[in-house]
Amino acid sequence: METVACAGCGSGAQLNDASPTRRGGDRLAQAATFRLNPAVAIEDFGQESLVLDCERLRLFELNATARAIVAGVASGRPLAAIAACLAREYGQPEVDMQADVAAAVERMVALRILEPRGQE
Numbered sequence: 001m002e003t004v005a006c007a008g009c010g011s012g013a014q015l016n017d018a019s020p021t022r023r024g025g026d027r028l029a030q031a032a033t034f035r036l037n038p039a040v041a042i043e044d045f046g047q048e049s050l051v052l053d054c055e056r057l058r059l060f061e062l063n064a065t066a067r068a069i070v071a072g073v074a075s076g077r078p079l080a081a082i083a084a085c086l087a088r089e090y091g092q093p094e095v096d097m098q099a100d101v102a103a104a105v106e107r108m109v110a111l112r113i114l115e116p117r118g119q120e
Contacts, residue, residue, distance in 0.1 A: 032119045034073045034105060040113055042070065048087055051113050060111060065090075069104055079105060 036042075039055040042062075049062040049070075062070065065086065072082035079101055087097035108114040 033076060033078060034109070034114045035117050036070065036074050037110070037112050037115050042067075053112055056112070058111075060113060066108070068106055069101055070114065073105070 037053075039053060041052045042055060043050050043052075044067065049066045049067045051060040051062060052058070052095055053060070068086060069082055072085070073079075080098060083098040083101040086092070086101065087094040088096070092100075105114060109116070
């Protein structure tokens with residue numbers, strides 16, 4: 001099981017070594033919006049969440065911050081708005097949080113947890 005986390009949010013968890021760089025995240029930050037992949041199911045357990053890719057039978061763990069990003073994406077919020085909210089919550093510079101959120105989203109797209117809207 002892999003853990004997906006937003007590295008700059010004070011959670012103590014980090015994206016693993018296969019995670020994208022901040023520069024790679026900039027490309028995704030320009031995309032309109034994302035959505036939860038319909039093939040995944042999420043169950044919350046306190047501060048952590050488990051994500052099951054029902055098609056590939058893969059299980060992932062999300063920390064609280066990554067779960068907040070998924071919740072924001074699921075509600076249709078743009079990444080910039082999600083990053084601004086998290087920056088206020090964690091007392092981080094917004095520009096750093098934008099890069100961290102974009103990197104976390106890029107990682108979740110690679111894992112098929114999220115997908116760009118329009119792939120319906």
